[in-house]
Amino acid sequence: MAQDGARRGLAGVDAAARRLGLHPGMSAAHAGALVPGLHLVPADEAADAAALARLGLWCQRYAPIVALDPPDGLMIDITGAAHLHGGEAPLLADLSARLERSGILARLAIADAPGCAWGVARFGEGGIVPRGGAGQATTGLPVAALRLGFEAVRALQDVGITRVGHLLDKPRASLRLRFGAELLFRLDRALGREPEPLTALAAPETPRVALRFAEPVGARESLERIVADLCARLVPDLERRGLGARRLDLVFARVDRLDQAIRIGTAGPSRDAAHLARLLGERLPLVDPGFGIEEAVLSASRVEPLAERQDTHLAAGPQAPDLAALVDTLLVRLGAARVYRLAPVESDLPERAVRRVPALAAPLGAVWPTDLPRPARLLAPPEPVTAMAEIPDAPPLFFVWRNTRHLIARADGPERILGEWWVADAEADLTRDYYRVETEAGERFWLFRDGPMQANGRWWLHGLGEA
Structure with a gap:
């Protein structure tokens, strides 16, 4: 609960209160009438401001310029940074998921202009506003989405102007004369016509x-x-x-x-x-x-x-090349999501036997198997194929994949792989028989049949080529 002059209002509500129809900004008297016996706690504005600043510093993982929008908002300028996270949509999804896991309820929006993003996040459905689409995105929003004061919003509502789109149909001169220059200034910022600089948040201990x-x-x-x-x-x-x-x-x-x-x-x-x-x-x-x-x-x-390091110019053997400079250049040019190496994982299931790690990450302990031939490329997920075999536990004579028939000249197998019941209960009965096959055209594939002891077992293509 916050005190604004003589008025007491709700500064924040939890999930249970929202389900009862309460929301921030509602007067304490109205809330008490809706929920008798409502427990109100005075807002700690200093603690809230400190928490918002900490969250802002954390958000710098996405872009350098993060500005506070008190009492409960943040602005992140992702210009030139979105590609480092795979694009705007993956960035927004990652931020939303991380906030949700932290127990933070947030509404997110991306737009060309900070004012448009602010309005869409707080009064719209959130999400990504297409480039140049600020006008269409804000037309249906209430005039409060322009970040106007309470009195200005009421004055507009008194004459029937309740939506941003209503303002777009009115002469600017008459709007300025009746409601002042601030209204047009806020409107232009929401539409991206007026630039809006952001003051970047900085941690005092940062070099x-x-x-x-x-x-x-x-x-x-x-x-x-x-x-x-x-x-x-x-x-x-x-x-x-x-x-x-x-x-x-x-x-x-x-x-x-x-x-x-x-x-x-x-x-x-x-x-x-x-x-x-x-x-x-x-x-x-x-x-x-x-x-x-x-x-x-x-x-x-x-x-x-980073400790000082002595170069070993007189070492007896050849020195391993330092790849850090090359990796750094690739990271800057391509983004972290595209620069990695593959590391082995101790798992029998092929799709779990490898994972991506940072390019210069230390070895994880597992080693690459040398006695099990594997394909050069795994399909994720495996793709179903139509195959014909003489008997259930024999390799197929041919298979059809993506509307193409492949006649098999040579085959090796089966290699039986069982599910890992200690990872998932659903894998307790999982059984696959894998075959390495070579077609008459010289192509190599990795096929498996699930449930090989059952008459209704299906064939799948899991890999291409041979490493």
Whole structure:
């Protein structure tokens, strides 16, 4: 419960209260009338603000620029960062799932303009607004979605203007004359006509360096020199702390206050200034300097301990190549989701016997089997095929896959693989007989028949080629 002058209102409600029809903003008197004996707890605004700031810092995992929208909102500028998470839809799904697992009820929206995203998240259905679709997305929203004050909303409602779309049909001059310039300012921000700068949240303990310029800069060569200078200034701070950078965020403050941000990540902790500058340089083409940049701030938003290391130039044997620089470059160019290696897992089921790990991750303990031939590529999930065999426990004579008939010239098998009952009860009776087959055309496939002891067992294609 929060006190706003003489009015007491609900600042927040739990799931049980929502089911009873209560919602934030409702007056305490109204809530008490709906739910007799309602237990109200005074809101702790300082604790709420601190929690919101902590959540904002956590959200920097998605993009460098995260701004507070108190008392209960956050703005994340994902420009140039969405591809690092597989795109806007995967980013939104991941954020939603993580918040839900943490017990945080949230409404999320992505749009070209912060004002549009704010309105769609709070008064619409959320989700992703197509590029250039701010007008259509906000037309049906109530005028409160424009972030207007209580009195302004009431004044509009008194004359029958209840939806944003009603404003779009009215002459702007008459709207300005009757309701003031603030209404048009908020409307333009919701439609993306008026730029809206965001003030990035910063953790006080984050290693950070900044450069401010007497005159705005914008040339590519100037930005490259600035990046090199910032990295050279940041590395001594990392050395004093015994840390290496795993993620760097570079924010360029433009003269029009529309900040531009780029982010790079590394496979391991690094404080090689030249290497870090090269990685940031890969992202510079994404920066739009506009009418000029007046300040640049470089932050090591993710760090790990990094001890000094003595190079072994006199070692007796050949040294393993250091792939960190190559992996870092690939991470910046392709994104973390596309740079990985495959590691073995101790499992009999082929689909569980391998998993993706970071490119430079330490060995997990399991080793690749050398006595079991496996296909070069697994299909996930296995695809059903139509096959004909002389007897149930014999390899097929032919099979039909994707409307193509394959005649089998040679076959090897069966290799029986049983389900792992200790992983899932449903696998207690799982049985597969695998066959390596070569067709008359020279193609190699990996087939299996499930339930081989049953007359209704089905054939599946699980792999292609041979490793």
